Amino acid sequence: MVRWGAIVLTALLSLGLGACGGSSGGSSSTATTVPAPDMPTNFSVVRTQSETLSATLTWSPPSGGQAPTSYEIYRSTTAGSVFSPDNHLISVAVVPGQASYTFIDNAGLSAVTTYWVVSAKNAGGETPTGEVAYKPVGPSGGDLSFGNNAAAPIIFADGYGVSKLQITGSWTSDVASIDYNTGLRPLTGILPGTVTTLPYLDSLDTYVLDGVTYYKQGTPSTWQAQWANGAGTPQQVVATWGDNLLSQTLTSSSTIRVEIALAETLSTPMTAYTMKSLYGSQLNEVQGTDGTTYDSLSAFVFATNAHLTIQKLDASGNVVYTAYDQTLWQGDGPGFLAGEVTVSGNFTYGFVWQMKNMTVPTGVSKAGTWRITFSLDPTSPVGTSNNTSIQSTTNGVLDSPTQTHIDINIGA
Secondary structure (H helix, E strand, O other), rough: OOOOOOOOHHHHOOOEOOOOEEEOOOOOOOOOOOOOOOEEEEEEEEOOOOOOOOOOEEEEEOOOOOOOEEEEEEEEEEOOOOOOHHHEEEEEEEEOOOOOEEEOOOOOOOOOOEEEEEEEEEEEEEEEEOOOEEEEOOOOOOOOOOOOOOOEEEEOOHHHHHHOOOOOOOOOHHHHHHHHHOOOOOOOOOOOOOOOOOEOOOOOOEEEOOOOOEEOOOOOOOOOOOOOOOOOOOOEEEEEEEOHHHHHHOOOOOOOOEEEEEEEEEEEEEEEEEEEEEEEEEHEEEEEEEEEEEEEEEEEOOOOOEEEEEEEEEOOOOOOEEEEEEOOOOOOOOOOEEEEOOOOOOOEEEEEEHHHHHHOOOOOOOOEEEEEEEOOOOEEOOOOOOOOOEEEEOEEEEEEEEEEEEEEEEOO
16 A cells, blocks of 8 residues: 655654754654555546536545545546656545545546546545546547446337337347447447447446446446337336435425336346446445346336326315426426436436426415326327336325326425
8 A cells, every 4th residue: 555755753853953943952852653544435436427528536534544634636647657746636625524525527637548546645644545547528529428227127118219219129239239229328339349249348447345346337338138129018017206205305495306117027037237336325326237147027118108297286285386297308408307227227217306496486385295297198209109007106196007196295
């Protein structure tokens, strides 16, 4: 383990100088060297969400030893010697009791593989982490973004992928025969030209946990669980609303993540990848696979006729305001319904509700009860007829085989 620096008071005293630089007057003194802290833990570098040429660094304090007084960040495009004064980027102050730190680096990055180190520093010196590599995603026309890999089986109920394109092929590990119309990774052009079969497990993007090597989501490593074209076959699903809608305290200044997943039991198993939560939490959570697969007896279902409605209720349960009423593919980003692969590799319908930025009519309060309704329209935006039936609902209320809702309370 590399450690820098040691307190120089002993050397000053040996030259007849006191701590303030004056003569010692012939007196003798013994200096105590302060041990350097241990290295920071859980250090990771990932893409800053929805940003290009930006990296988000996260780490936790040392697990023991002396407390640091600052964290020092080093960066270089050359591996092997990042921990050097020439590569020092910035100092981050220690906040007593803080369990984790985040630093967003967007200063002069380019779309080339870059290496970072974070060290813990005090008067006795500093101790660095190992180097962590990440290739920043460039702007439009530059490097492609690495999204999440599907690790759980998916059935495309209407024969259309999340990209609004009709599926023409079938699931395969042969890269040359992949149907990109599913909208799942790999997207066209992101794999090295030498890769002919999936999975592609990149040795530069690994994380060792309990002695097992994992390959992280959101990196060049690419895998794809089994999927199937379900057009023409009735899909019987269970709808599950995201736990956060009931477990978190939501207020009128919140940004609310709305998720609902459709899943069905299989009679014939489909191939899934083993996933593990590696570190981080919420938006900064990182998961990965060790490359092993298993037979899954359940699959997520993507139906193109999904419809989301968000409405404010009065004290009597009557609708007084409709904030959102939309189908898929009406737009991209926050405020639009989409089918998404999560960091765990599962599939969900996702919607980012920016309550804090929403303007409501005069006389309508953001605080109170809101009803979120998910339904399956008779016909989808691409013209397909519904062939999905909701059998039950987790967390919410089943209104009919084509509709479920959940009521949430928003504080002031």
